Amino acid sequence: GAVVSQHPSWVICKSGTSVKIECRSLDFQATTMFWYRQFPKQSLMLMATSNEGSKATYEQGVEKDKFLINHASLTLSTLTVTSAHPEDSSFYICSADQRVGSGELFFGEGSRLTVL
Amino acid sequence: AQTVTQSQPEMSVQEAETVTLSCTYDTSESDYYLFWYKQPPSRQMILVIRQEAYKQQNATENRFSVNFQKAAKSFSLKISDSQLGDAAMYFCAYRSARNTPLVFGKGTRLSVIA
Numbered sequence: 494g495a496v497v498s499q500h501p502s503w504v505i506c507k508s509g510t511s512v513k514i515e516c517r518s519l520d521f522q523a524t525t526m527f528w529y530r531q532f533p534k535q536s537l538m539l540m541a542t543s544n545e546g547s548k549a550t551y552e553q554g555v556e557k558d559k560f561l562i563n564h565a566s567l568t569l570s571t572l573t574v575t576s577a578h579p580e581d582s583s584f585y586i587c588s589a590d591q592r593v594g595s596g597e598l599f600f601g602e603g604s605r606l607t608v609l
Numbered sequence: 610a611q612t613v614t615q616s617q618p619e620m621s622v623q624e625a626e627t628v629t630l631s632c633t634y635d636t637s638e639s640d641y642y643l644f645w646y647k648q649p650p651s652r653q654m655i656l657v658i659r660q661e662a663y664k665q666q667n668a669t670e671n672r673f674s675v676n677f678q679k680a681a682k683s684f685s686l687k688i689s690d691s692q693l694g695d696a697a698m699y700f701c702a703y704r705s706a707r708n709t710p711l712v713f714g715k716g717t718r719l720s721v722i723a
Binding site: 494527586 | 708
């Protein structure tokens with residue numbers, strides 16, 4: 494149980510286009526989902542927290558208009574990178590929190606974004 | 610704000626030997642969770658072990674165990690009988706309460722030498 498699926502796992506896009514990444518909790522309802530970004534050989538940095546049915550809370554320094562996060566249901570959160578540029582190339586990982594659980598967060602497989 | 614510090618960017622261990630990865634954290638909370646995650650080259654985050662702060666007993670999971678020192682705010686991971694498959698990046702992480710995010714350390718890259 495407690496499976497989180499993230500899609501796509503790998504995407505290449507042209508500069509100026511938008512890319513949507515989906516994060517789904519397959520067998521549980523996720524009250525909260527967190528989006529992280531990871532540059533090569535670095536740690537995971539929190540980008541934003543999304544709660545179902547409400548606006549996401551962004552970390553300082555994260556552009557809200559560039560990284561659009563939507564959490565429309567208890568099983569789906571999406572991250573849209575708008576007008577992507579090469580500096581947005583990174584590894585994006587989502588994690589989900591169960592309603593009733595052990596404090597553990599469950600991670601998606603991650604999405605590698607390359608902007609040409 | 611809570612912080613997590615991993616002071617060993619890289620470690621290596623001989624196969625079948627034991628290695629300990631260090632982690633310290635800073636918090637004013639009394640109730641929280643601590644985790645060790647493994648990230649192999651696939652970059653999938655794999656939970657290795659977790660510890661609730663209110664539990665005095667150190668958590669163990671097969672070859673993995675922790676030394677949790679609450680007063681010292683220390684949470685080290687011991688890997689016994691190291692295997693080649695243990696080679697990966699290891700992240701120590703802190704979580705204060707439900708609905709809060711994980712705070713990660715910078716990671717320790719573990720190499721296992723055959």
